[in-house]
Amino acid sequence: MCSALVITSLRSIVDDQIEEAEGLGLTAASVADANLGDISSGKYQLVFASAEDTLDKSFLKMLKGPSEFHKRVSAIIINESHTVET
Numbered sequence: 001m002c003s004a005l006v007i008t009s010l011r012s013i014v015d016d017q018i019e020e021a022e023g024l025g026l027t028a029a030s031v032a033d034a035n036l037g038d039i040s041s042g043k044y045q046l047v048f049a050s051a052e053d054t055l056d057k058s059f060l061k062m063l064k065g066p067s068e069f070h071k072r073v074s075a076i077i078i079n080e081s082h083t084v085e086t
Contacts, residue, residue, distance in 0.1 A: 002074040005063070006048045009080070014048045017079075021046050031059060042068035 008014060014030050021028035028046040031039065031053040039047055040062045047069070053059060063070060 001042070001045060001072060003042060003045055003047060003069060003072040004075040004077055005054075005073055006046060006077045006079050007051060007054055008048055009051065011050060013079075017048060018046075031056075036062060040067040040069050042072050 006017070008017075011032070014032075018028040018030065026046055027044045028048065029039065029044045031047060031049040034044070034047075036058060038044070049059070054063075063073075
């Protein structure tokens with residue numbers, strides 16, 4: 001199973017995106033709300049984080065180190081969807 005890290009600047013849309021992903025049958029969580037151990041173990045296919053979350057020393061160590069999440073990350077996505085008008 002592959003995982004993707006989604007970096008987003010708006011916390012307000014993360015919950016909606018997690019709900020949408022779960023509706024599609026994907027496992028998803030936010031770094032702010034999930035246990036870092038669960039993320040590290042590769043439990044989630046989509047992991048949402050703020051820019052500040054990604055700079056956290058514990059998160060960076062897990063991302064760079066020999067964790068299951070590190071092995072599974074196939075994409076790092078910068079989400080700027082709030083800039084798109086509908």
